[in-house]
Amino acid sequence: MMKDYPKTIVAKDGTLVRLRPVVKADEEALRKFFAQIPEEEQWFLRENMTDQEFLRKWLNKMDYDQVFPIVAVKEDDGAILASITLYRSASPAIRHVVHLRIMVHPEYRSLRLGSWLILDSVKLSMDLGVEKVIAEFVAGVEDAAGAAAAKLDFQQEGILREYVKDRQGKYRDLIIMVRNLHKDWSDF
């Protein structure tokens, strides 16, 4: 699947952006990218991607078979503008499922970068033989990303009420959205 990359898109404002898998050499660019994500949003990440040591280890042990991170990179200066990661378990019981996590640089939101990354992930999931793509969004924090997923035919399949706590200790719902690939393919 790596041979299909990079893929170029033109964002709504005309910015040329390249989608490609993360490589080890991205350590510094990734650290800079995540450092610019508001702390309120970083709070909900399951990994501390601004921790240089953690990031280095994460990159060094990366196994594309289970963790497939893709970045949207600005073509003129190589800055990372957005990232999406596909998580796929090695367990045969849930090998047909991938979980997505997406993050877009605050200054580049509303350019549909998230939508292109989600679409790219769905296409990649098809190539991997995945049947179900799952994305989780924190209510009131990641609503824009949830809306982008909805436009790409992700359906809300559940809400985990008061599942996460924000930095202020306030409970928030976690919205689970699913794109069933296999069902759609048999519609013809």
Add this chain to the structure above:
Amino acid sequence: MTLPSEASNDSERHMKIVVEETHKGTLTFRSHCPPSFIEGLQMESGLGHFAHYSSIIPNVEAFETIARNKAGRVTLALIDPNLIVGYGVCWYPDKEDRWSALGDLMYEMAAVEVSRNFRGLHVGRRIMDLTMDDDFFEDKITYMVGLSWHWDLEGKGLTAAQYRRMMMDLYSLYGFREVYTNEPNITLKPENVMMTRTGSRVSEEDQKRFRYLRFGIKQPK
């Protein structure tokens, strides 16, 4: 398999012919078929209308029309005496088509199809071999658009995702790569695909114009 040979007739000077023996009989592949050659041929029964699928080219007359158009190309796979068992057709984009904004730079590999009764014999591959074996393409951005509602999933026994990958693997042999676009038909379903091949003589400027046009921008920054 015989080597391609140039036809002697001047009007058919670009025609290349390959003959191949298969367990279904002798197949003859001809590129650049002119209207006069197509007249009198018939579609084999595995091309046509089925419950969940219809051939993109409905009848022989359609091939004649394509061959008459400016730079319209028809490559046929034939079995004796006069049956079409597969075809490849290409042309310049229609005026209504987004890609026509770049004029003759753009050229569409519009369809490659093989009869249900002749699949698994590499007929599609031979059609592509003959069609793409032409210096003409070095001045073009050649593109193909795969829309899943045209695919014979039932006949192939494949899911749309598998069919998409099969098409991508075939076209990638000829230098095509998937590209993204916001063209509405292509974005309707994620399994839909656009692939392009950039000819070796296409300028950087033209490549840039195409890159932006894919996203509906006619005047690049």
